[in-house]
Amino acid sequence: MATVSFRKIEKAYGPVKVIHGIGFDIADGEFVVLVGPSGCGKSTLLRMLAGLEEITGGEILIDDKVVNDLESKDRDIAMVFQSYALYPHMTVRDNMAFSLKLRKADAKLTAERVENAARILNLGALLDRYPKELSGGQRQRVAMGRAIVRDPKVFLFDEPLSNLDAKLRVAMRAEIKALHQRLKTTTVYVTHDQIEAMTMADRIVVMHDGIIEQIGTPLELYDRPGNLFVAQFIGSPAMNVFEGVLQREGGVMSVSALGALWPVAGLSGGSHGQKVHYGIRPGDLTLADAGIAAEVVVVEPTGAETELLLQVGSGATAQQLILVMHGRTDAQPGQTVHLAIDGAMAHVFDGQGGQRL
Amino acid sequence: MSKGLTLKKVSTEAKLLLIGIPVFLWTIIPVYHLVLFAISGRDEATSGHLWPKNPTLQNFDFVFNQKHFYLDHFWVQMGNSVLIAGAVGAITLFVATSAAFAISRLKLAGGRWVMNLALFTYFIPAAFLAVPMYKTMGNYGLLNNQWSLILAMVTIASPYCIWVLKQASDKLPWELDEAARMDGATPLQLFRLVYLPLMVPSLVAVGTYSLLLAWNEYLYAFLLLSNDNKVTLAVALGHFLSADDSPWELLMATGLIYALPPAAIYYAFKRYMVGGLTAGAVKS
Numbered sequence: 001m002a003t004v005s006f007r008k009i010e011k012a013y014g015p016v017k018v019i020h021g022i023g024f025d026i027a028d029g030e031f032v033v034l035v036g037p038s039g040c041g042k043s044t045l046l047r048m049l050a051g052l053e054e055i056t057g058g059e060i061l062i063d064d065k066v067v068n069d070l071e072s073k074d075r076d077i078a079m080v081f082q083s084y085a086l087y088p089h090m091t092v093r094d095n096m097a098f099s100l101k102l103r104k105a106d107a108k109l110t111a112e113r114v115e116n117a118a119r120i121l122n123l124g125a126l127l128d129r130y131p132k133e134l135s136g137g138q139r140q141r142v143a144m145g146r147a148i149v150r151d152p153k154v155f156l157f158d159e160p161l162s163n164l165d166a167k168l169r170v171a172m173r174a175e176i177k178a179l180h181q182r183l184k185t186t187t188v189y190v191t192h193d194q195i196e197a198m199t200m201a202d203r204i205v206v207m208h209d210g211i212i213e214q215i216g217t218p219l220e221l222y223d224r225p226g227n228l229f230v231a232q233f234i235g236s237p238a239m240n241v242f243e244g245v246l247q248r249e250g251g252v253m254s255v256s257a258l259g260a261l262w263p264v265a266g267l268s269g270g271s272h273g274q275k276v277h278y279g280i281r282p283g284d285l286t287l288a289d290a291g292i293a294a295e296v297v298v299v300e301p302t303g304a305e306t307e308l309l310l311q312v313g314s315g316a317t318a319q320q321l322i323l324v325m326h327g328r329t330d331a332q333p334g335q336t337v338h339l340a341i342d343g344a345m346a347h348v349f350d351g352q353g354g355q356r357l
Numbered sequence: 358m359s360k361g362l363t364l365k366k367v368s369t370e371a372k373l374l375l376i377g378i379p380v381f382l383w384t385i386i387p388v389y390h391l392v393l394f395a396i397s398g399r400d401e402a403t404s405g406h407l408w409p410k411n412p413t414l415q416n417f418d419f420v421f422n423q424k425h426f427y428l429d430h431f432w433v434q435m436g437n438s439v440l441i442a443g444a445v446g447a448i449t450l451f452v453a454t455s456a457a458f459a460i461s462r463l464k465l466a467g468g469r470w471v472m473n474l475a476l477f478t479y480f481i482p483a484a485f486l487a488v489p490m491y492k493t494m495g496n497y498g499l500l501n502n503q504w505s506l507i508l509a510m511v512t513i514a515s516p517y518c519i520w521v522l523k524q525a526s527d528k529l530p531w532e533l534d535e536a537a538r539m540d541g542a543t544p545l546q547l548f549r550l551v552y553l554p555l556m557v558p559s560l561v562a563v564g565t566y567s568l569l570l571a572w573n574e575y576l577y578a579f580l581l582l583s584n585d586n587k588v589t590l591a592v593a594l595g596h597f598l599s600a601d602d603s604p605w606e607l608l609m610a611t612g613l614i615y616a617l618p619p620a621a622i623y624y625a626f627k628r629y630m631v632g633g634l635t636a637g638a639v640k641s
Contacts, residue, residue, distance in 0.1 A: 079536070085536035087536075
């Protein structure tokens with residue numbers, strides 16, 4: 001159990017700076033997910049916490065103690081690697097016991113811890129097998145078992161699910177989450193998959209090009225993305241975004257774009273005539289009898305939901321939007337439909353910096 | 358089955374045979390003569406028969422019981438060969454494994470330099486180095502001491518072994534080292550508990566290679582050792598030819614005996630040899 005703090009962390013490989021002064025705190029027992037596109041520095045940040053990469057600038061603290069110059073093994077952290085990194089020549093039991101063996105732990109205690117971890121992860125029957133005799137999901141569980149046995153202050157996960165197939169990934173996602181709820185160990189989890197981040201995290205740190213774009217709970221990020229990058233990164237299908245001009249007439253605000261007026265509500269800033277990006281999530285667009293006209297391009301029924309690809313406007317300014325609705329629709333490609341929008345659901349971002357207005 | 362034999366398959370088979378048969382003959386004919394001489398009596402050996410009329414094992418009796426002038430020290434010399442080859446294999450393994458681990462896994466500064474220098478040694482044929490080596494060993498007072506041959510062979514075998522092991526080391530997943538480091542392993546524990554067990558196939562290949570290199574060495578053994586009690590059997594075999602009427606049948610019988618251990622070793626470890634020596638050949 002521990003807190004983790006990053007203070008103005010910088011990382012450079014020679015002259016190339018990849019992390020530009022990142023700072024945030026992780027509370028005791030919190031499950032924090034670092035998410036971002038590849039190359040954003042999230043894995044590097046995790047590896048610096050793990051002690052596998054030198055820290056160019058700033059400080060990392062575990063339990064208020066600076067660990068910059070501590071060896072990995074002295075930081076009391078355990079890591080689950082993307083490739084599992086199981087020792088191929090050792091049985092599952094030996095893999096899990098390895099760290100305790102190196103610490104010269106009592107044999108009885110070691111056996112107890114391994115049995116316990118095996119029970120938690122349902123690995124009991126596999127203890128005497130070798131990694132090559134296990135399936136991907138089982139290997140992943142052994143890698144987690146190896147971390148659990150250590151009973152570390154912090155768990156680190158480096159894209160642990162990306163080598164698994166889609167179905168297994170969903171199952172393991174739930175397992176890791178359940179494991180965290182049971183053990184309540186502070187966890188830092190790196191992924192490029194925003195759905196993993198949304199479903200697992202207590203708090204998400206969205207990173208991009210070596211800086212933090214936004215930190216917040218999954219729903220905060222979803223409901224109030226702080227900038228255009230977060231808005232487009234979080235959520236699936238991605239938010240519809242297009243350019244427009246802010247209109248302020250009387251007390252009513254709207255954005256004029258694609259030959260129509262798009263409603264806006266609850267805006268804190270922004271001035272009349274300002275260039276903006278207008279964003280609306282696919283689930284917040286609804287079909288109505290009257291409203292903004294759009295042409296149906298593709299209809300994709302998935303059973304419970306239907307996804308419509310729509311085209312608004314015409315010619316060079318035409319924009320394709322995605323609409324997701326519950327249930328079914330009679331709409332056919334080529335048909336014109338009308339969109340109703342709740343202004344409170346709209347997201348407006350500055351046309352220049354992309355900050356939320 | 359015979360219906361499935363298309364013309365294409367037949368021609369492929371034929372091409373293989375066309376290459377295979379000459380290679381097979383090329384390899385087997387000297388061995389055949391070796392065996393033929395070894396089981397023939399003194400007068401019969403050069404008679405030109407494909408198979409001796411009275412095959413005999415008497416030559417082996419001569420060899421094993423040291424019943425000939427040239428064979429006075431057979432068992433001592435055989436022992437020397439075993440000792441020297443074993444020592445060369447062991448020391449080369451130790452040197453090459455340590456070097457490969459330090460360069461490949463610990464990323465030691467200057468590792469590339471060492472690798473390039475190791476490669477550079479092979480620009481100069483070993484025979485050219487024989488005289489300098491002789492002089493060096495003389496400076497250290499090691500001439501006619503078996504350590505001189507052991508050290509010389511380790512010197513010759515190591516660079517290649519370092520290369521093979523370095524290439525094989527590079528293929529081990531880096532995450533294993535990181536996982537071990539996080540598990541609390543020191544570099545020495547990493548070496549002993551993770552690296553060595555995973556390198557076994559390459560280690561066997563490299564150990565066998567250096568062992569056989571030393572076992573088959575003639576030039577350096579001939580130069581550096583002179584006493585009959587110190588030389589290896591390979592040199593002793595050479596002595597057979599110093600007289601006009603060499604006892605060919607005994608030479609061949611001894612040669613056959615000398616050829617058996619490498620054959621046995623190769624057979625036992627061939628699984629590793631092929632895998633290990635090609636393992637470092639291409640960078641995947």
